Amino acid sequence: MAYYCQECGYKSLKWLGRCPECGGWNTFIEEKESSIKTKNKTRINNKPIKVLKLSDIKYEVKPRILTGLSELDLVLGGGFVPGSFILIGGDPGIGKSTLLTQVAGVLAEKGLKIVYLSAEESAEQVKLRVERLGLGDEVLFIGDTELSTIIEELKTIKPDLLIVDSIQTVFLPELESPPGGVSQIRECANLLMRFAKEQEVVTIVVGHITKGGLIAGPKVLEHLVDVVLYLEGEKETGFRILRAVKNRFGPVNEIGVFLMTSKGLVPHSQCEDLFLSGEENAAVFCVIEGTRPLLVEVQSLVAKSFLALPRRTAVGFDPIRLSLLVAILEKKLNFNFSNQDIYVKISGGLKITDPSADMAVAVSLVSSLLEKPLPDKTIFIGEIGLSGEIKPVREIALRLKEAEKKGFKRAFVPERLNLPKHNLSLEIIPCRKLLEVCEKIF
Known part of the structure; x- marks a missing residue:
């Protein structure tokens, strides 16, 4: 025990x-700790161990399977790799089942054999969702939960794609713990992983998340899979962001943007415009998400506080990083935020971890405090150090090209910048300190 x-x-x-x-x-x-480990150990030890040279291994590069959803293909690195094991998580009602149903329907229409295993919904519910999305009904459905029996049946069916919704609902009868327990999730994931690799079946499992936003269950689940995807976004806006936090077959932290409609999740090809609202006094910066540059707006509101401890609220931005920027502005630039409530919001529901947003957040705070507008068509790119210096960031040329493409005229960038020769029409304004930026703007 x-x-x-x-x-x-x-x-x-x-x-x-x-x-x-x-x-x-x-x-x-x-x-209860199961005795299944002992049985497996005896069976495995009877098999001879093969030692191979990498030079002796022959393999054939198999084409990827395109999903039919351009943004999903981008996040995956070009489509599904045969035999890949994929985990997708997200808040309840965010659209995980809808996205996977769309993928299943599109691939089934192309002639692929798709199996949808769901223990959370009945066959009638899945059928209604398929009809609502206007998809074909050639997908095979399994409503059982005993995974060992299901695997034997799948070996007979030989599908091209298996969808398990969700990993917390299937179980192995050899284990005495209930479905959703740590032991069940670990052993079921191991069994599905072996099935995916041996049969070369693309296997996608849905994982529930905890109140902290992490996928429920043992961390070994994320180590076993080849790809970990998170579907996030604000339900009120209708936009969904699919982010790859682990990908053995493509770039990490690549994002895909979808729009939730009555016909399901529609790829939002012009995702760059999603994070530019055009509001006045919004500072614009450029982040790199995977391989894609995105122009994003940040808005700040500084208001007089009547509390003993003023508020420091950030939506889409790290609150600790916000506190650091406020301390730098007070210490190095002599601005007084001690009696001010501060609110910072990133447009479009995006969560920013890129340090290149520091300069934009800082100038938006000063703009709101002084009640002076920011210049139009200006972008701010740079990380701020604790002494107020502006540090360079990666992929600066790519960020500037994206800003020029969107019609921006000026760019405040770090002075210590190894910028290659370029033909940009932007006015590049290098600055060594944050104080220089504020003096030139205000």
């Missing part, structure tokens, strides 16, 4: 109120 944290899979011999690994409270559940 052992206790497992349902958030991260941490194992303890006794019950704990708080998990020492992830910090979750009341997440430990008692599970």
